[in-house]
Amino acid sequence: MALSMQTLSRIAIELQSGITGRDRFQQLINSLRRLLACDACALLSYEQQLFRPLAIAGLSPDVLGRRFRLSEHPRLEAIARAGDVVRFPADSLLPDPYDGLIPGHEQLKVHACIGLPLFTHQNLVGALTIDDMDAHQLDHFSDEELRLVGALFSVALSNALLVEQLEKQAIAPISAVGRPQTEGADEMIGLSGVMAQLKKEIGIVANSDLNVLITGETGVGKELVARAIHLQSPRAANPLVYLNCAALPESVAESELFGHVKGAFTGAIHHRIGKFELADNGTLFLDEIGELSLTLQAKLLRVLQYGDLQRVGDDQSLRVNVRVLAATNRVLKEAVLAGQFRADLFHRLSVFPVHVPPLRERGRDIALLAGFFCERSRIRLGLQRVALAPATLALLAENGWPGNVRELEHAIYRATVLARAGQGNAEVVLRPENFALDGASPPLTHVAPPHDPIASATLRDGTDDYQRRLIRMTLAGCGNNWSACARRLAVNPGNLHRLAKRLGIK
Numbered sequence: 001m002a003l004s005m006q007t008l009s010r011i012a013i014e015l016q017s018g019i020t021g022r023d024r025f026q027q028l029i030n031s032l033r034r035l036l037a038c039d040a041c042a043l044l045s046y047e048q049q050l051f052r053p054l055a056i057a058g059l060s061p062d063v064l065g066r067r068f069r070l071s072e073h074p075r076l077e078a079i080a081r082a083g084d085v086v087r088f089p090a091d092s093l094l095p096d097p098y099d100g101l102i103p104g105h106e107q108l109k110v111h112a113c114i115g116l117p118l119f120t121h122q123n124l125v126g127a128l129t130i131d132d133m134d135a136h137q138l139d140h141f142s143d144e145e146l147r148l149v150g151a152l153f154s155v156a157l158s159n160a161l162l163v164e165q166l167e168k169q170a171i172a173p174i175s176a177v178g179r180p181q182t183e184g185a186d187e188m189i190g191l192s193g194v195m196a197q198l199k200k201e202i203g204i205v206a207n208s209d210l211n212v213l214i215t216g217e218t219g220v221g222k223e224l225v226a227r228a229i230h231l232q233s234p235r236a237a238n239p240l241v242y243l244n245c246a247a248l249p250e251s252v253a254e255s256e257l258f259g260h261v262k263g264a265f266t267g268a269i270h271h272r273i274g275k276f277e278l279a280d281n282g283t284l285f286l287d288e289i290g291e292l293s294l295t296l297q298a299k300l301l302r303v304l305q306y307g308d309l310q311r312v313g314d315d316q317s318l319r320v321n322v323r324v325l326a327a328t329n330r331v332l333k334e335a336v337l338a339g340q341f342r343a344d345l346f347h348r349l350s351v352f353p354v355h356v357p358p359l360r361e362r363g364r365d366i367a368l369l370a371g372f373f374c375e376r377s378r379i380r381l382g383l384q385r386v387a388l389a390p391a392t393l394a395l396l397a398e399n400g401w402p403g404n405v406r407e408l409e410h411a412i413y414r415a416t417v418l419a420r421a422g423q424g425n426a427e428v429v430l431r432p433e434n435f436a437l438d439g440a441s442p443p444l445t446h447v448a449p450p451h452d453p454i455a456s457a458t459l460r461d462g463t464d465d466y467q468r469r470l471i472r473m474t475l476a477g478c479g480n481n482w483s484a485c486a487r488r489l490a491v492n493p494g495n496l497h498r499l500a501k502r503l504g505i506k
Helices: 005-017 026-036 061-065 074-081 143-171 193-206 222-231 250-258 294-306 332-337 343-349 365-381 390-398 404-423 459-477 482-489 493-502
Strands: 040-047 050-057 086-088 112-120 123-132 212-215 240-244 283-287 323-328 352-355 385-388 427-430
Touching: 026 040, 026 050, 040 143, 050 061, 050 123, 061 365, 074 086, 074 112, 074 123, 112 143, 123 143, 193 222, 193 352, 212 222, 212 343, 222 240, 222 283, 222 323, 250 294, 294 343, 332 343, 352 482, 365 385, 365 390, 365 404, 385 390, 404 427, 459 482, 459 493, 482 493
Parallel strands: 212 323, 212 352, 240 283, 283 323, 385 427
Antiparallel strands: 040 050, 040 123, 086 112, 112 123
16 A cells, blocks of 8 residues: 555654654654565664664664675665665665565565665765565555655654764864764674763763773773774874783883883884874873783873873983873772782872773673674675574573673674585574584573572562672772762762662672
């Protein structure tokens, strides 16, 4: 049946009412799928030669984490280049990016596909895709009707992007407004509540010139956080210099940080510029800061306090203007108490602590990240399609991921290599057995919680025990900063202090 005026009016009203909500497009896409009676539809935004899914219906949840670069997806490239409705014939030779990604139809090809490019002032801002397994399901919708739907979505998407831009400008430095944001390898994938909080904290601290201590377990993406802070700061046009303190031999660490002059020591045959000089007027990211020796910690503290440094073997001082971002997977507060880290340097670095949550606390993000890494693996291995079986998604969601995002990335890539070898074609589906085959991949196992709350004697005891463990875990992740802990737990600081006293934490 054709789209009635009443149906189009309903779409327009839902679009208008959903502009400012967090899930502003999801309900609309669900409604559109029902109205069109199609198997799947998706709304994608367009930026820097790639499409990024904003909302999907009828597609596997990992699609939200995939990034569709035009050079890798000819159908989407055809939609981007078209100025009108694009209908792909059922026998089109162009591979469909959603093949194998519609639950229940993993082994079948999409037969009916329509693409609607979305424009604002003749600029491409996104696309609406409509797909069905029935080759004739979408034939009765005229191009004119679909153009009206596309026009409605174009206005809604443009308004939403404008609101998002205004929200960013409210916390971003004026020099950063309008600066293009990087996508792809440096993108922080995640829609969970803890990731939303992390991105909010990044946006707040990036506008300042404060030093930041980034904490979190190994593999959570601390370097991505540092890069995001730099790119959203007034220093974004200047260098971001990286140094892994754990990889520095004691004999060359000082030279790496501060440089040296010719003849300063045996083997110093020429002048060398240190990382601080390279990062002048920019940002220096010191990874694994907890591994730095006490001697170098003292010299680092002087640079942070006074902004001057001396190259090894040089009597003259140099002035530098560097913002320092430091990262560690250690609890530096404990290292301070153990005499392994200077308390004054700890306080100088942790002016604004930022904690990156472990993957096991990010829930729905696991599917998104899995899709993101599947797309990466597909490109890296030259495959046409890498899909995830529903059982695989369930397995990934239940796994404990002690190695966090890095472990998930390696597991996906390893499973893709094994699936390609076992299935012998350019289109692979990752199944649970691909993650544990002949010992080549360690089996994914669900990590049970360390404590069973049901074992508590009463409901009050169980509640207190859970609150006690949650507060302690969050507090440790915030560097024992009670104010940051209160923000992370979304409670009033005074109430948190009183609760901590009642629970015996303070």
